[in-house]
Amino acid sequence: MEQLNIPEIEISRYAEIARQIRINSIKMVYAASSGHPGGSLSAADILAVLYFREMNIDPVEPDDPDRDRFILSKGHASPGMYSVLSLRGFFPQELLKDFRRLNSKLEGHVHKGVPGIESSTGSLGQGLGVGVGMALAAKLDKKDYHVFVMIGDGELEEGNIWESMMAAYKFKLNNLIVILDRNGVQLDGKTQDVMPLHDIPGMVKSFGWNVIEIDGHDIRQIIIALEQAKSSHDLPTFIVAHTVKGKGVSYMEGNYKYHGSPPASEKEYQQALKELGDE
Amino acid sequence: METKSESLREAYGNELVSLGKKDPNVVVLDADLSSSTRTGIFGKEFPDRFFNMGISEQSMVTAAAGLALSGKKVFASTFAVFLMRTYEQIRQSVCYNNLDVKFVTTHAGITVGEDGATHQIIEDIGVMAGLPHMSVIVPVDAVETRSVIRYVHDYTVSPYYVRLTREKFPVLNDADYEYVPRKSVTFKDGSDLTIIGCGVMVSFALKAAEELKGKGIDARVINMSSIKPMDREAVVKAASETGRILTVEEHSIYNGLGSRVAEIVGEEYPVLVHRMGMRDTFGKSGKSWELFDYFHLGVPDIVRSAESVFREEKKFESVS
Numbered sequence: 001m002e003q004l005n006i007p008e009i010e011i012s013r014y015a016e017i018a019r020q021i022r023i024n025s026i027k028m029v030y031a032a033s034s035g036h037p038g039g040s041l042s043a044a045d046i047l048a049v050l051y052f053r054e055m056n057i058d059p060v061e062p063d064d065p066d067r068d069r070f071i072l073s074k075g076h077a078s079p080g081m082y083s084v085l086s087l088r089g090f091f092p093q094e095l096l097k098d099f100r101r102l103n104s105k106l107e108g109h110v111h112k113g114v115p116g117i118e119s120s121t122g123s124l125g126q127g128l129g130v131g132v133g134m135a136l137a138a139k140l141d142k143k144d145y146h147v148f149v150m151i152g153d154g155e156l157e158e159g160n161i162w163e164s165m166m167a168a169y170k171f172k173l174n175n176l177i178v179i180l181d182r183n184g185v186q187l188d189g190k191t192q193d194v195m196p197l198h199d200i201p202g203m204v205k206s207f208g209w210n211v212i213e214i215d216g217h218d219i220r221q222i223i224i225a226l227e228q229a230k231s232s233h234d235l236p237t238f239i240v241a242h243t244v245k246g247k248g249v250s251y252m253e254g255n256y257k258y259h260g261s262p263p264a265s266e267k268e269y270q271q272a273l274k275e276l277g278d279e
Numbered sequence: 280m281e282t283k284s285e286s287l288r289e290a291y292g293n294e295l296v297s298l299g300k301k302d303p304n305v306v307v308l309d310a311d312l313s314s315s316t317r318t319g320i321f322g323k324e325f326p327d328r329f330f331n332m333g334i335s336e337q338s339m340v341t342a343a344a345g346l347a348l349s350g351k352k353v354f355a356s357t358f359a360v361f362l363m364r365t366y367e368q369i370r371q372s373v374c375y376n377n378l379d380v381k382f383v384t385t386h387a388g389i390t391v392g393e394d395g396a397t398h399q400i401i402e403d404i405g406v407m408a409g410l411p412h413m414s415v416i417v418p419v420d421a422v423e424t425r426s427v428i429r430y431v432h433d434y435t436v437s438p439y440y441v442r443l444t445r446e447k448f449p450v451l452n453d454a455d456y457e458y459v460p461r462k463s464v465t466f467k468d469g470s471d472l473t474i475i476g477c478g479v480m481v482s483f484a485l486k487a488a489e490e491l492k493g494k495g496i497d498a499r500v501i502n503m504s505s506i507k508p509m510d511r512e513a514v515v516k517a518a519s520e521t522g523r524i525l526t527v528e529e530h531s532i533y534n535g536l537g538s539r540v541a542e543i544v545g546e547e548y549p550v551l552v553h554r555m556g557m558r559d560t561f562g563k564s565g566k567s568w569e570l571f572d573y574f575h576l577g578v579p580d581i582v583r584s585a586e587s588v589f590r591e592e593k594k595f596e597s598v599s
Contacts, residue, residue: 065350112376119348123371126341130372133345136330140306140351160368163338171330 004224010053011219017048018219020087022248023278024096025079029262030269032100035108038258039152040080042183042216042243047084049222050148054230059089062115068145069118069134073127074152074181075110076260082106082114090116125158127151128178132164135176135236146230150179154186157195162207168236169208176236177229178209181216183245185256204238216241248276282482284447285421288385291443292317294428295354299325305432306346308332308355310339315445316356316385336361340368340380347378352432359384359442360400373438374412381431382407383441388529389557389574390446390479392567399562405534407440408507415506416458417442417477417536420450423504426458434460442478444529446567449482451502463510469499472589473517473524474581477503477536480527480555483571487581494582496589506536511543518548523588525553527581532556553588555581 021044029035051057055068072081079099086093091105091114098104105114109122118134121127131149138145155161168176180200188194197203201211210232214221222241229237245259246252249272263269298305299321306328313319313331322329332339336357343355362369362384373380384403391398408415416431416439418424424443431439451466466481467488474484481502488498499521501513517524524544526537537554544552555576563570571577 119344120371120375123367125337126344126368126372129338129341129368130345130348132338133342133347134349135345136306136342137346137349137351140328141349160337160341163332163335164341166335167332167338167342170333 004227006220006223014045014048014052014219017052017087018044019276021047021080021083023273023276024083026249026263026269026272026276028079028082028096028099031097033262034100035079035262036076036260037079037262038185038245038252039074039077039181039183041247041249041252042245043077043080043150043181044247045217045219046150046179046181046222046241047080049219049226051084051088053223054226055148056145059116062090066143066145068148069131070148071119071121071127071131072110072150073121074124074150074155075121075127078106078108078110081110085114085116088116124152124155125160128161129164131176132167132173135168135173136171138175139171144175146175146177148177148179150181152186153180153182153184153191154194156197156200165204165207165209172234173236174232174234177226178236178238180238180240181243182240183243185245185254185259187256187259189256201240208235210235210237211240212237213240214242216243217247250275282449282451284449286447287418287421287424287443288317288445290421290424291383291428292320294425295321296324298428298432299328302352302432304350304352306330306351306353308339308343308353310334310336310357310361312357315358318354318356336365337368340365341372343380344372344376344378347380348376353380354383355380356383356385358398359387359403360398363400363403363406366406369438370410374410377412377437379436381439381441383428383443385443386445387442388444388478389562389570390444390529390567392445392570393564395564396561401529401531401557401562402534403442404506404530404536405538408534408539413438413440414508415440415442417504417506419478419481419502419504420448420452422450422452422454422456423458426456427504430458430460444478446479448479451482451485458504461505461508461510463505463513464502465499465513466502467498467500469497470521471497471523472585473499473501473521474527474585475501475503475514475517475524475536475540476527477506478529480529480576483578483581484527486578487585490578490582491585494586496585498585503536503540506539509539509543511547514540514543515547518544518550523551523591525581525585525588526555527576528556529576530556532558551588551591553584555584
């Protein structure tokens, strides 16, 4: 698998999509005067690879029963999620500007009424369990689609996650792939300060899962990890993707203040767009 | 008149098997209580479509959501008290997504008996009925249980909460009875006051009504198994025709049947309403049927309350 031959031009294409996701996310939270930029920016590269390469999906047929499923369990990263869906063609990009407004479909947290969204999320810890149910249904229906679930690292503090990890092991859900956006920051501060987890890969391994560790901003590593996960024979796979909260905007990087707050001023806003290369 | 009793949860387990035979999309989840909730009967028949999630209710509810999102008709069961810890999973993942998940819980109310207060949930109706998209049904007997389970499977695609119990309950309905959504059943007509009940309290109310007849009081008795949506017409009719209402439930008087009846009466036809139920208290260990006397919910208590309501004595004991 490591020899996977991916041309550089393809890698740069996904990087460019990730850049667009970041720019859109900043614009959305600034226009809404609220929202969660940090976790959208950390997840952007992974979302780009999933939606433009790894997942079998078709915006023209969003309900195709054979499609791959993706659940953003960390539903507060809705700017990133809505951005990638619009870039992929699930709905027009002009809808993004009404994010979080009354009468907009783009609810503050990820909402199933939006084309391409599989399940409403926003209360942490639940998306993995929903993914377990979808993966069970695939087994029952003898379908070979995959279920991808992205969770946050603060989210690992929810008991529901570990309950669902047990279930995925019990039912041998090799069609279930979790991607942990390991950005090390949650609302109140660093994850290691709020609730330290000694050894995440070790904890997950002890639940019987495959574990892969990658740099979550290295497109090539993301692709290779997802391809490996898809070929798992009997175990669910957990990808620990090391990322940077607020990736791409210097004053947001690693700063918990931008977990749930937009750029604080027009100056900050312009700086963010400039650093992301928006023209 | 002595009636035979039958287990509601046994009726549930057997009805699930019938549904499983006719519909391959039916799946059932439990959280390590399948021999008590009787979903194990389904599990034995259809092991591939039965998922024992272990003592992990949050996992059970969220997986139920995922299965429903994939087109399955999902029944999820555990003791009523333990489902309550997943209120928020039910809210976010099931109700907000408006999914075809039927929560059928057993061992609700004080009829859990000896297991005591920790297991005697008396707040669940209020908790579940407050959720948007959620419907709530409390079957009165095994016949109605079977019919309700068939109904929610055959005709609905939204979330339901169906409240069952540990004890066997007297069979009040004829074998060919079919549950009609939103409709109550008047078991006994009467003109002096109306006793509106759900669950086992309906059979108590019927006994009380017989005693009241001897005292010259003609009580109407209504089985209000559909808590949400509720049969508003029957409530308003009772208020207008009998002028006095007594509600009886194996549940807190807050946020349950009585509260909802009082809301409707207050809004549409204000008359005297007195609620009988658990009065802002926890349950207690004891034999199921002893507990009704202990908490003043037995047949003599209903008779006494009905007499007070009939005489419009408004000095009922205060709640707290």
